[in-house]
Amino acid sequence: MYRALSSAIAIAVMSVPASAETLGVSTDVAFESRYVFRGVQLQEASVQPAITLSFGNFYAGAWFALPVGDDDGPPLQPYGDELDLFAGYSAPLSEVVTFDAGVTYYTYPDAASGFFDGSTNTWEAYGGLSFDIPLSPSVYVYRDFTLDATTVEGGVSYSFPLAEKTSFDLGGSLGYVIADNGGTDYLYGAATADISYAFSDNGSFYVGARFGGSDLPGGSIIDNSVLGTYDSSGFWWGVGFSASF
Template identity: 40%
Template structure:
């Protein structure tokens, strides 16, 4: 894969400013959330990026603005790209109507083993992505999102549905499915996945879950280091557990 686009340092400053802006608001106006997941396989848009991983995250929202940091800390020897990953993201949401909302965002994907923070030369240390997603207030909460990675020149479109089934006051069954296609510089593929998880409310603000996932991918593209070579795994199941809280 070739990498042609490199953003200037202005983009780095913009992201850092966006991430720090909510902190200037009063705690009364801001909402915070944090959590950690453990997954037996780190799969992103139909591609296996690593073996089992711990994935902590933190997020702050002020009004329609949201910013956060998410990380994947890999375990084992099966990592295919760069081992660890740290994502910085910011987004702004707004309603088009009573039933349609939009979310516009930017994400910086950083791979520490590939180089320093905000280095994008060749994409090895990190890439920038912009996105626009639509959510619909309808049965099964349908959504449609488009993503464009400016560094590796990859376009992704993904649609999804989700549904939560209350079982008791404390337990719920959460179901989801999505499908997407990726078109990049020298590669393309399609994928679809389904998930089911059992959530337990530990308190009004804290919950835990255990769940399973299954993904199908075209062109045997699930193993990234074999994507361009035309090999890899065409389907995969993996599992996860997690804890999240908000305040």
């Protein structure tokens, strides 16, 4: 089984103030034509809202994946709606290095018999470093204690200004999943390209394309959910907006 670590963690780290002990709120609402996590497609189209609260260097929040349409059963993620709860601590180690660590609890309300149902819900701890240098590289390690799996992932990003309020944002990630107890280890990657427009000092809108996949045997991107045919990689698109208060 696969579980999803939400991109809201990245939003949370960005929203944590460097030193001020103030309460901050950030929100993000996205629509993605595929829900792909670590190279594996878990749903077709989904709405993905998120909210993060921060105070000083601490943050906590929730991220959702809400399937759209009727084609989200097997061979896609059979658990329906997903709710990921996370909390962490992020702080600068130097002028260019920031440390981040926390825990995520992945829940599936439609499938679980209770909030702590270990047959579907899982716990994962994470820690990583991000660097304020060209390409903004980062490296993270994740450990899912329920699935006995470790993931190492690195990422880069770059933003090209197109106009006063518009930018062309590129991102890329590469990771490796190590599955204990006879599971399948695999390599995955993804690339994103977004056009972003800042409609205010604290809010922005974006639309863009994604490409990703993995080297899992038999493929991990579902080409036809009705026939259940798989490809090793695929394209999809997304649109959304984010705001902070």
